[in-house]
Amino acid sequence: MRRALQLAARADYRTSPNPMVGAVLLDRRGNLAGEGWHRSAGSDHAEAIALARAAGRAHEGTAYVTLEPCPHQGRTPPCAEALIATRPRRVVVALRDPDVQVAGRGLERLRAAGLEVGEGVLAAEAEELNRFYLKQRRTGLPFVTVKFAASLDGRIATHTGDSRWVTGEKARLHSHRLRHQHDAILVGAGTVLADDPELSARLPNARQPLRVVLSSRGRIPSSARALRGEHLLDDGRNLPGLLRRLGEGGILSVLVEGGGQVHGAFFDQQLVDQVFAYLAPKVVGGAASIPSVAGLGAASLAAAWRLTGVRSEWLGSDLVISGYVHRDRQLAG
Numbered sequence: 409m410r411r412a413l414q415l416a417a418r419a420d421y422r423t424s425p426n427p428m429v430g431a432v433l434l435d436r437r438g439n440l441a442g443e444g445w446h447r448s449a450g451s452d453h454a455e456a457i458a459l460a461r462a463a464g465r466a467h468e469g470t471a472y473v474t475l476e477p478c479p480h481q482g483r484t485p486p487c488a489e490a491l492i493a494t495r496p497r498r499v500v501v502a503l504r505d506p507d508v509q510v511a512g513r514g515l516e517r518l519r520a521a522g523l524e525v526g527e528g529v530l531a532a533e534a535e536e537l538n539r540f541y542l543k544q545r546r547t548g549l550p551f552v553t554v555k556f557a558a559s560l561d562g563r564i565a566t567h568t569g570d571s572r573w574v575t576g577e578k579a580r581l582h583s584h585r586l587r588h589q590h591d592a593i594l595v596g597a598g599t600v601l602a603d604d605p606e607l608s609a610r611l612p613n614a615r616q617p618l619r620v621v622l623s624s625r626g627r628i629p630s631s632a633r634a635l636r637g638e639h640l641l642d643d644g645r646n647l648p649g650l651l652r653r654l655g656e657g658g659i660l661s662v663l664v665e666g667g668g669q670v671h672g673a674f675f676d677q678q679l680v681d682q683v684f685a686y687l688a689p690k691v692v693g694g695a696a697s698i699p700s701v702a703g704l705g706a707a708s709l710a711a712a713w714r715l716t717g718v719r720s721e722w723l724g725s726d727l728v729i730s731g732y733v734h735r736d737r738q739l740a741g
Contacts, residue, residue, distance in 0.1 A: 409502055409529045412472045415445040415454070416537060421589045422448050422615060425658040427505070427541040431458040431473045433466040433496065441465035453478070455487035459494055470498045474534050476505040476527075479514040488514045492521040500526040502534035506545040536717075540591075540661040543681065549651045551661045552679050554671050555586055557686040557726075558700040564668060567696035569602055578723040579686045581611075586684060588614040590663040592654060595634065596644070596670040597623035606633045607665075618659065620650075622670060644670075647677055672703020675713060683715060684730045686723070 415430030423429075423446050430445040431454035442465070444457025452460075455477055459466065477487035477499070491499055499518050504527065505511065518525050535542060543551040557574040558564050565571035573580065587593055587609035599605060600621055607619045619634050622644030628635065635641075642650050654662060664674055674680050685700070706712040715731025 409472045409474070409500065410533075411443070412454075412474050413502070413530060413533055413537060415443060416474045418445050419447055421540075424540070424591050424660050425449060425544075427475055427538045429454040429473065429475045431455045431471065433458045433462045434470045434472075435462075435465045436468040436497070438470075441469055450483045453484050453487050456484065456490055459490055462494070464494065466494050466496050469496045470500065471496045472500050472529075474502045475538065476501050476503065476510055476512070476514045477518070478505070478510050479517045480509045482509075488517045491518065492523065496523065498524040498526065500529055502528070502530050503538075503542075506542060508545075539681075544655050544660045548655045549648075550591065550655050550659045551681050552651070552664060552674060553586065553590065553661065553682045553684060554664045554674060554680050554701075555583060555684040555686075556666060556668075556671060556700040557583070557688065559688055559690050559692040561691050561693065562700050563692035563694075563697045564666065564700045565602075565698035566692055567694045567698075569698070571603065571698070574690075575686045575688045575726045576724045579688075579726040579728060582723050582728060583684075583686065584609050584611050584614070586663055587617055590617050590661040591659045592618040592620050592640075592662045594620040594622065594662050594664045594670070596667055597621065597627045598669065599665070599667045600628055600632050600634050602667075604633050605665075606636075617663065620654070620662070644673070647673060647679060651679065668699045668702040671701045672705065675701060676703045676705070680713070680733045682730065682732050684728060687727045687729065689725055 412430035412432045416428040419428040426449045432443045433441040435441045442458040442462030444454045446454045455473060471491055477491055479486050479488040515525050540551040556564055588611055593607050608616055619639040621628060621634050621641050623641055624643055714734040716734050718731040720727060720729045
């Protein structure tokens, strides 16, 4: 299964709005018969690729798949039926697919055909790999990541509005990877007016996210670089409603890049799933400098948003810290 997860990750988020899936087939002696991964929406599924490469050698063997095989006809044939036709002795999946067209029916079909089915192997790793897809399928809402670059005292700009650049080149390149991974990038009007950002992923062959700008009518000039290409303007008065519309449109993930008031609004409304904080070894100071997260904020330290699964990495002289927002936070408030 670990090999199947490694294969799935090779898709590098290019499968959206589909999940990233890998499959490994073993013959009856436990030798590799075939493997594959889903490369992009509309292309062959991982199971179909692995079965084609196995050329029948997986009969009476074992199939490892990172997500429940689909039982329905979509843009590609149903993978559950393809596995049944090959008849491996056992099919092992990491996770069930919460999509309404699957939702356990793929596993039921395999069992009904007489195949042994196992599930839950490396489930946590599979959950993290497809966290964007799983959140959207389970709730209808896209996965929300808040990202900011700040000084050690948590400032994203000076009191004069100077914000270029808080962090160094390595940190900025890392943040462009985040843009590539997400389906949409969201900023407020203040960020557009202050910096005129392009909001693109400036990496070779990168995916370009949908640009979402929160602005009241008429604040953003038509010449703004954020309005070039595919974009969406929204007044920002109903963030849950905006996220619902994005999810209904097939957007699996949104990268929120500011500024501080926008970040605060997402935190205050319990809409944040993950945080990436890029910290530079400098102090800005000043009561009027711009904080990384504004809004109402927590009333007590007990009510502060806690992160789990925290990771850190040095990027030159800057430090990036990431983690998932603890879902019990609202209970502490």
